[in-house]
Amino acid sequence: MDEVAGETLSDRQKYDFKRALEEIKELKGRGTELISVYVPPNKQISDVAAYLREELSQSSNIKSQGTRKNVQGAIQSILARLKYFKAPPANGVIFFVGEVSTTGDQTRMVQYVLEPPEPITTFVYRCDSDFYLEPLLDMLVDKKVFGLLVIDRSEATIGILRGRRISVVRNLPSLVPSKHRMGGQSAQRFERLIEISANEYYKKVSDIMTETFLNMEGLQGILIGGPGPTKDYFVKEGYLHHELAKKIIDTFDTGYTDEYGLKELVEKAKDKLYDLDLMREKRYIQQFLNEVRKTEGGLSVYGEEQIRQAIKNGAVDTLLVSEGLRKRRVTLDCPNCGTLEVTLDKSPEGLMMACPKCGTVGTVTKDIDLVDDLFDRAGLMGTKVELISPESEEGEMLLKAFGGMAGLLRFSIGV
Secondary structure, three states, X not given: OOEEOOEEHHHXXXXXXXXXXXXXXXXXXXXXXXXXXXXXXXXXXXXXXXXHHHHHHHHHHOOOHHHHHHHHHHHHHHHHHHOOOOOOOOOOEEEEEEEEEOOOOOEEEEEEEEOOOOOOOOXXXXXXXXXXXXXXXXXXXXXXXXXXXXXXXXXXXXXXXXXXEEEEEEEEEOOXXXXXXXXOOOHHHHHHHHHHHXXXXXXXXXXXXXXXXXXXXXXXXXXXXXXXXXXXXXXXXXXXXXXXXXXXXXXXXXXXXXXXXXXXXXXXXXXXXXXXXXXXXXXXXXXXXXXXXXXXXXXXXXXXXXXXXXXXXXXXXXEEEEOOOOOEEEEEEEOOOEEEEEEEOOOOOOOEEEOOOOOXXXXXXEEEEHHHHHHHHHHHOOOXXXXXXXXXXXXXXXXXXXXXXXXXXXXXXXX
């Protein structure tokens, strides 16, 4: 498989695909004139072209002159692009074309051609006021899922580990009486009441887990934790549905049984989940922090300009980049300062902008997503790129405390 900057090509494609969907999702048409076309890999291009020509013919019946013109223009644009395809790509191809609203009564034509990360199964033609994205949003959902349970006799918390995200399904107080016996009750009767209450509590936990996990697509396994023997008792006494019991990976000692306990459980199970994205990211961020703490000779770098210089010098072994970065790298030709590159929070409006050094208006010659720019620079020097999700604690720290990027070095570059 081809590689870019140490990552498989599909990793970068998936990032670009996700960013494109974010942009497309925000686009709105003034009427039903935005066209979405999904072409499965087994669909003949000639059949798609014939279908679109028929739609072009039918569009002449649209009463609104403006809508008719925009719909016909979008269909003709897709037909022109189809000529570049002898057959659909391996996963198919999607076209999003149409006039979208800008400021006031103004519109602009947008044209997106995307290759999805998974195969398209059905041919779709849709003309609406927004683009049809539902099948593609489902592709971005991580298919690997783990069930989580932390439990003792006082409470239980059920959660899900999906990709890098830990989410709480339910926190359940047990209401099981403590071992301290109330006055006037015989010891045996009180113990019996406790065990009946505990049994009902375990059954309720089991019912919630069955409802949550039994038919969950992509469930890889179940992790169970807790501070005492309750977790093992719950497993050994067969409270779980027999199909879920088969998916138990292991039990782990944790100090808590709340939301923090779920995070502790995942951390304790890291050896079992070694290849999971979340665990890989934790290892990289921890390695980076260990190097940052060294007073001298640390193999780390952060700060955009420092990172760029280190990449240029061939010093960066692995570049950690947050998927949450939403910036642009712009190249500007300034009449006074010459060609310079700047990082901006968003794209300039139009092809002209003021030079950040002297204020003179210059010409924008390149405008690229910052993450894509870092991929390109790293690839030239054989630097591996690791995309870090902002959904984990480590990923959030990379984005907020280190500006969304950091480097692990091949050799020390000094202060």
